[in-house]
Amino acid sequence: MTVLEEPTAEVEHGESVAPRPVRSVPVPGDRAFLGLSRAGGTAVLVVFSAIGLFLAIRGAQAIAEAKLSFFTTQAWEPDTHHFGIAGVLTGTVLIALVAVTISLPIALGLSLFISEIAPAKIRRTLISMVDLMAAVPSVVYGLWGLFFLQGHALSVSRWISTWFGWIPIFHVAGAQPTNPLASASVYSASTFIVGLVVSLMVIPIQCSIMRESFSQAPAGEREGAYALGATRWGMIRSVVLPFGRGGIIGGTMLGLGRALGETIAVILIISPIYRINLHILGSGGQSVSALIALLQGDSSGFGISALMAAGLTLFALTLVVNLTASAIVARSRSGAESEV
Amino acid sequence: MTLLQFPGTTRQVNAQPPVPSPPPQPRRRRRLPRRDAMFDLTGAVIAGVSVALLLFGRLAPFSAPFGFVVVAYAVFLLAYALLVSLHDDATAVKDAVITVVLSSAALVAFSALLLVVGFTLWRGWHALVHLNFYTHDMSQAGPLSPLSAGGVAHALVGTLWTIGIALVLTVPLGLVAAIYLDQTRSRPSRVVRSVVEAMTALPTILAGLFVYATWILTFGFEKSGLAAALALSVMMLPYIIRTSDLVLRLIPGNLREASAALGAPRWRTMWHVVLPTARSGLATAVILGTARGIGEASPVLLTAGFTTYMNADPLRGPMVSLPLEAFKLVQSPEPNMVARGFACAAFLLLVVLTLFVIARIVGGHGPGHLTRRSASRIARASKRDIERFARAGADRPSIVTEDTA
Numbered sequence: 001m002t003v004l005e006e007p008t009a010e011v012e013h014g015e016s017v018a019p020r021p022v023r024s025v026p027v028p029g030d031r032a033f034l035g036l037s038r039a040g041g042t043a044v045l046v047v048f049s050a051i052g053l054f055l056a057i058r059g060a061q062a063i064a065e066a067k068l069s070f071f072t073t074q075a076w077e078p079d080t081h082h083f084g085i086a087g088v089l090t091g092t093v094l095i096a097l098v099a100v101t102i103s104l105p106i107a108l109g110l111s112l113f114i115s116e117i118a119p120a121k122i123r124r125t126l127i128s129m130v131d132l133m134a135a136v137p138s139v140v141y142g143l144w145g146l147f148f149l150q151g152h153a154l155s156v157s158r159w160i161s162t163w164f165g166w167i168p169i170f171h172v173a174g175a176q177p178t179n180p181l182a183s184a185s186v187y188s189a190s191t192f193i194v195g196l197v198v199s200l201m202v203i204p205i206q207c208s209i210m211r212e213s214f215s216q217a218p219a220g221e222r223e224g225a226y227a228l229g230a231t232r233w234g235m236i237r238s239v240v241l242p243f244g245r246g247g248i249i250g251g252t253m254l255g256l257g258r259a260l261g262e263t264i265a266v267i268l269i270i271s272p273i274y275r276i277n278l279h280i281l282g283s284g285g286q287s288v289s290a291l292i293a294l295l296q297g298d299s300s301g302f303g304i305s306a307l308m309a310a311g312l313t314l315f316a317l318t319l320v321v322n323l324t325a326s327a328i329v330a331r332s333r334s335g336a337e338s339e340v
Numbered sequence: 341m342t343l344l345q346f347p348g349t350t351r352q353v354n355a356q357p358p359v360p361s362p363p364p365q366p367r368r369r370r371r372l373p374r375r376d377a378m379f380d381l382t383g384a385v386i387a388g389v390s391v392a393l394l395l396f397g398r399l400a401p402f403s404a405p406f407g408f409v410v411v412a413y414a415v416f417l418l419a420y421a422l423l424v425s426l427h428d429d430a431t432a433v434k435d436a437v438i439t440v441v442l443s444s445a446a447l448v449a450f451s452a453l454l455l456v457v458g459f460t461l462w463r464g465w466h467a468l469v470h471l472n473f474y475t476h477d478m479s480q481a482g483p484l485s486p487l488s489a490g491g492v493a494h495a496l497v498g499t500l501w502t503i504g505i506a507l508v509l510t511v512p513l514g515l516v517a518a519i520y521l522d523q524t525r526s527r528p529s530r531v532v533r534s535v536v537e538a539m540t541a542l543p544t545i546l547a548g549l550f551v552y553a554t555w556i557l558t559f560g561f562e563k564s565g566l567a568a569a570l571a572l573s574v575m576m577l578p579y580i581i582r583t584s585d586l587v588l589r590l591i592p593g594n595l596r597e598a599s600a601a602l603g604a605p606r607w608r609t610m611w612h613v614v615l616p617t618a619r620s621g622l623a624t625a626v627i628l629g630t631a632r633g634i635g636e637a638s639p640v641l642l643t644a645g646f647t648t649y650m651n652a653d654p655l656r657g658p659m660v661s662l663p664l665e666a667f668k669l670v671q672s673p674e675p676n677m678v679a680r681g682f683a684c685a686a687f688l689l690l691v692v693l694t695l696f697v698i699a700r701i702v703g704g705h706g707p708g709h710l711t712r713r714s715a716s717r718i719a720r721a722s723k724r725d726i727e728r729f730a731r732a733g734a735d736r737p738s739i740v741t742e743d744t745a
Contacts (some may be wrong), residue, residue, distance in 0.1 A: 008374070015526070016537020027605045030605045030606045030607055031605035032607070034523065037517075037519045038520060039522070039523075040516030041521065043529075043531055044535075045416075050550070050554070051547075054554050054558070055546070058553045074606065106445050107448060109442045110445050113442045113443055113446035115442060118444075127448075128449060128699075128700055129453065131628060132693070132696050133449070134632075135632055135696065136453070136456060136457070136635070136692065137635025137637070138544075139637050139666050139688075140460050140635070140688065140689055141456060142667075143460060143463075143666070147463070148668075149372055155405070155407075160408065199457070200453075205442075231433040232429070232435055232439065233439065250505070254537075260543065261541070262639075263638040264637050264663075268667070289638065292642075293638055293641055296549075296552070304557070309547055314543055315542075317533075318546075319538060322537070322538030322539075322541045322542070323535075325537075326534045330533065331536070
């Protein structure tokens with residue numbers, strides 16, 4: 001067991017006595033048990049670092065060939081050695097940003113609703129519905145986005161681009177807002193629609209992290225706020241939200257990490273292009289993961305190496321985002337390490 | 341809270357003259373009666389919808405359904421604030437309006453979920469009702485074949501193989517890693533926890549790309565069900581570790597301390613106290629991990645290849661799983677293929693829903709809660725113990741001290 005330190009006992013005439021050293025010597029069974037569990041923990045670390053390592057080894061050839069132009073070229077033609085992820089990476093980040101912008105208010109409201117407003121009786125059901133939302137296969141979300149949402153979202157796209165088209169990212173090339181017979185296809189297959197679908201996939205992740213941190217707001221402070229005359233919203237604003245700030249930031253970033261890597265829905269909905277397209281409402285875009293999934297089957301040799309390099313970039317990006325997020329969440333949850 | 345009474349203090353308290361108790365006050369009403377709140381809400385809803393109907397139907401040339409909802413919602417909020425302000429002050433109005441806003445965020449999320457599930461089941465129904473959908477593969481069915489020919493039996497078999505192998509790999513490793521996180525509170529274990537948490541949001545395609553880079557390109561194996569299972573394992577492992585870690589953290593510390601105080605070594609505490617207490621939670625963790633893994637198409641896309649033929653050997657030849665089959669089918673321009681794709685997705689969704697119902701039944705109660713069966717099992721065991729003690733007591737009337745270990 002852990003080393004126990006006895007508090008320095010005060011003897012009656014004021015002299016302090018040195019603590020008796022207590023040391024634990026694990027029995028053989030315990031030594032094996034701790035060794036096994038440590039091996040398990042190490043194995044997990046090894047597997048996850050191997051991901052980065054192998055992607056780097058396989059992608060080295062392409063990176064050595066393209067050098068820094070890998071990050072600035074807006075094309076993907078590895079056979080003529082003219083390739084880079086500038087356009088694709090921008091597309092990935094744009095999709096993720098759109099998704100998080102839409103999902104953040106909904107996830108925040110949903111998690112506050114579950115942890116503060118919903119009656120305790122239905123809370124468990126709501127939580128498992130959120131879990132279900134996370135477990136709905138992404139191909140199902142993709143199908144829904146392609147066959148159902150796209151048709152309904154086009155009018156929203158048209159409305160935004162008509163009234164806010166003067167903001168560069170909402171501008172749509174070839175849109176004819178004054179022509180009632182104009183085809184809506186300039187708005188389809190866009191970053192915005194993919195972002196809408198992906199936002200549904202990240203809501204549950206963000207929500208569960210936020211809800212967990214909200215539920216750890218101490219009861220004493222809650223009751224204190226009520227005792228001072230706060231309404232429920234006053235209590236939420238002065239107690240729950242400050243205590244949950246780490247969870248909100250961390251959960252949002254974990255959602256961002258998840259949104260950066262979505263594959264299937266992107267392939268199904270977006271029409272792939274490899275240059276930078278900042279007009280999120282207009283047709284065309286691409287993400288790194290969709291690029292890998294689309295081209296892996298027909299590539300060989302150098303093409304695969306280029307894809308591995310793209311994968312490595314995605315890995316590094318999501319790792320940075322996710323590690324920052326989980327560090328923030330872990331710091332906000334520091335109380336959970338102590339036992340009751 | 342328990343009040344400890346010491347002999348000295350009791351006497352002091354008793355010595356004081358009794359305070360005359362204040363006259364009983366009526367209990368304060370903290371919020372409005374339910375009925376009034378309901379009236380406020382209903383009235384505001386009616387106001388919102390009517391104003392939007394008036395605007396969109398009569399007064400202005402608006403048409404978009406989305407705009408209708410936005411206008412109706414805005415008017416609803418205004419009307420609700422107005423109604424509440426008739427009988428409450430500004431603070432209470434703010435509270436009421438924000439409560440409604442938060443609830444509507446939840447409403448949006450859950451109705452999106454219902455729409456997704458409902459739409460998929462509705463579109464998939466036409467092909468799901470054909471029995472051959474579950475028993476045939478797609479090798480004999482062309483793009484124009486009717487729904488009464490061809491099916492996804494090969495994808496079913498592939499899903500069973502890949503998820504089965506993945507579970508065999510991830511459950512032991514995931515549990516051991518979760519136990520590691522539970523047992524050690526050191527710097528390395530915090531690193532592992534952060535990495536695991538970060539990996540739960542790892543792009544699933546990278547799990548596939550990793551297995552492709554190692555298993556297929558470096559070790560030279562062919563694309564197969566096993567490779568897909570490896571990719572799924574890499575993807576599922578962090579989920580299982582994270583959820584099991586959360587479950588183990590919920591075990592009350594005094595159970596472990598009681599076990600340690602009885603002299604049990606750590607592995608016995610884990611095996612006989614912590615794991616049995618957490619059993620339902622751990623089962624839920626595994627089931628939820630399965631639900632995640634079973635629906636993931638992108639790792640399988642890179643590692644399993646694609647086939648329309650039945651292949652029951654996970655070691656050789658391409659294999660296909662249900663989500664991948666759905667993904668490939670809906671990319672066809674033929675309506676029948678799209679219908680099959682939807683049916684595939686709907687079937688997958690039903691599997692996930694079933695897994696969730698099972699998880700709910702298994703994990704429907706907190707740690708330490710006993711089902712009737714486990715309670716009677718414990719009762720039987722302690723009855724046996726009493727008999728054993730009685731026998732031991734008859735043989736040896738002195739108190740047993742040495743062989744309690």
